[in-house]
Amino acid sequence: MVQQFKKKSNMENSINLTLKVWRQNGPKEKGRFETYQVSNISTDSSFLEMLDVLNEQLINEGKEPVAFDHDCREGICGMCSLYINGHPHGPDDRVTTCQLHMRNFNDGDTITIEPWRSAGFPVIKDLIVDRQAFDKIIAAGGYVSVNTGGVPDANAMPISKADADEAMDAASCIGCGACVAACKNGSAMLFVSAKVSQLALLPQGKVEAARRAKNMVSKMDELGFGNCTNTGACEVECPKGISLANIARLNREFIKAKAQD
């Protein structure tokens, strides 16, 4: 029979770290940094597994563990967040926090961990923020208005591979909100533009493209997200490589909608 939990092999390295973690009991409470030490962290483990170790330690000491959002731990659900040493999703490129591995850190490092900070995303507890605003923006128009059934055959409308691929790139946004956290204005433009672009690139979505852009942008404004001033910080921190070109496409659709008004 196979033993599932092997002892650590001796080929791995382990490191000791100092963590400065934001703790906040509830939305209206005042937050503060707490400092913790963790030791013997395998460099093969992920950042969230490192936090699991911290939490196990806190529970054993009779303290409340640090609350953080996560689910898939595969970089696809968009649930994990964390502002690590001043970067949304930490120092590595093109990965979410759950895919960030401890080999990116050195023995003895101090790591500062904070929640997303933005007017659009209020803190719920510790490192967990409320991102329902993103759902509201999608509800304002981030879809093709078709009902179930009564649609044409899937191959009735050929779509060029180039357009399909570009739409797919835009569609790979995971709705994590790192773009908002990275933006000094707290704008959600990269997120909104990714959905607007995906659907505007496809013939199915073109029909409503201008209206969609207008409705989603005005919902974004209404929810307290800031304006886009093209600093490009969002693109740098986006774990899925969503490109600024999408914002340009959104602006074109937006202008069209204004012209139609």
Place this chain on the structure above:
Amino acid sequence: MIKLDAKIPEGPLAQKWSNYKANQKLVNPSNKRKLDVIIVGTGLAGASAASSLGEMGFNVKIFTIQDSPRRAHSIAAQGGINAAKNYPNDGDSIFRLFYDTVKGGDYRAREANVYRLAEVSNSIIDQCVAQGVPFAREYGGLLDNRSFGGAQVSRTFYAKGQTGQQLLLGAYQALMRQVNAGTVEMHTRTELVDIVIVDGKARGIITRDLVTGKLEKHFAHAVVLGTGGYGNAFFLSTNAMGSNGSAALKAYHKGAAFANPCFAQIHPTCIPVHGEFQSKLTLMSESLRNDGRIWVPKKKEDAEAIRAGKLKPTQIAEEDRDYYLERRYPAFGNLVPRDVASRAAKERCDAGFGVGTTGLAVYLDFKTSIERLGKEAIEDRYGNLFQMYEKIVDDNPYETPMMIYPAIHYTMGGIWVDYNLQTTVPGLFSIGEANFSDHGANRLGASALMQGLADGYFVLPYTIQNYLADDIATPRMTTDEKEFVEAEKAINDRITKLMKIKGKRSVDSIHKELGVVMWDFVGMARNKEGLQKALERIKEVKKEFWTNVRIPGSEEGMNVELEKANRLADFIEIGELMARDGLNREESCGGHFREEYQTPEGEALRQDDKFAYVSCWEYQGEDKAPVMHKEDLVFENVKLIQRNYK
């Protein structure tokens, strides 16, 4: 006592569903507004059902434990979704998809349901394309297909390695459109903690708001569970961290039969376990087996040298490699079904040929394909998977073969449902992975997404009307009724009891203990003695949990440890049920491999004369042994043969 009636419509297989639809009851538009439907879960099944029912005019309330419906576990599906379109013109048909699914499931699924699934599969693809799902296309602009294990045709549609994400976003967007239209009310970060039965019918649920900790009562004329699978009973699995079996277990406690609990799927291509702090296992899509070849060293001394770090896989000469799947199964080769591939990997590793530092890994090698097709083609197909592998393992799979090992992935077992997708409790329905589904003892790749969306878009919206049509005269009930109040109190008591334990161990540490028992005795290979031992050990884990778990904080406000404890208490019961069912099923079929029942070549040996049935467990109360009922499976359209992938 539960009465099982599958309610399979009369008539020849291919006409059953059309006949059903032609004769079913419908609810007229003005009555739809008066009917409330609760849907729990926003995965492919839940989201597609909620958007469809909302569009039809029903009053829908939907619940998810995540912060957004878009984060349901379905988002993580990588490889693709099957349909019988036969676009590549390679001989596919509805019958063939039906046949492959029944055979792939080792003849333990209900023919009529599977046929209907194959029948509606094509509409799913049409629907998703209309929503703007960016499926992969060929240069001519038409949809591209790939092959998956257990099939000899190319019928899998995909969106890079992110098919689940794109399908879920399509369903999510349709759902948010209904939220905007006011037909669906969304409840995020809200967990179902019990189901309320009034006069024998499901009439609502009790939920816990995960932000405030408050319990809430919700009424509905019908309740639908699309809450996913229970693979996390094993602690380590490819499922998302929040995936859980609690809703299914509550249904079971309230009188729904739990079917085939022991049928769990072990996926052959996951990244091997790296250490004791590991929190979950990462799947490498099965689609990789299209172009990757699986091997281990032929010589034991080579395997030993690799494990000791003295030899690299690239240094092993071609003739010293054992491509064991191609050797054992020349017809299907690397594309044998998942259960077969998983067991073959275990067999090689147990025999001492495994690689990696632990010896619990085999190679998945792209060298031949890269030579044949070029690096770009491989990158185009699997770029994001290769990147993911590299981030996790710190190795470049374009140059060194990947290392993989089987892991728990999917549960075919689940809540028993009839042809209407209704459980043994009237008014309680179940869809998606949560039900015992159409996959028998083993699910074929790319068929879970198909089933989830079939249930939600194209089956439940019809069948639920058949039930609701008789309920139009039932007025909305207030949740002050005693059944609601009692259910709420029971949950309150349970939470208080949990908080009072104040023991010494974290929830996770006990969950890991359960996981080891499950993997060792209820995992890839099972036997009587082991399963009996599992039942004893699970009892000990249960006792440890209820006397020694430590949940810091309070029941008010957000408390992640309390959430986990609630789910673990349920996983322990599910684990016990799995072991019990595995012990009962004295045969090997699909994902359930009993070592006592195998052919001389080590293949699974079914006992059709004794076990061609669905085992349906009925709850009898705490610490009482459940009663097993049989739904006999009748095969009129396929002949039962030993699955042969040679």
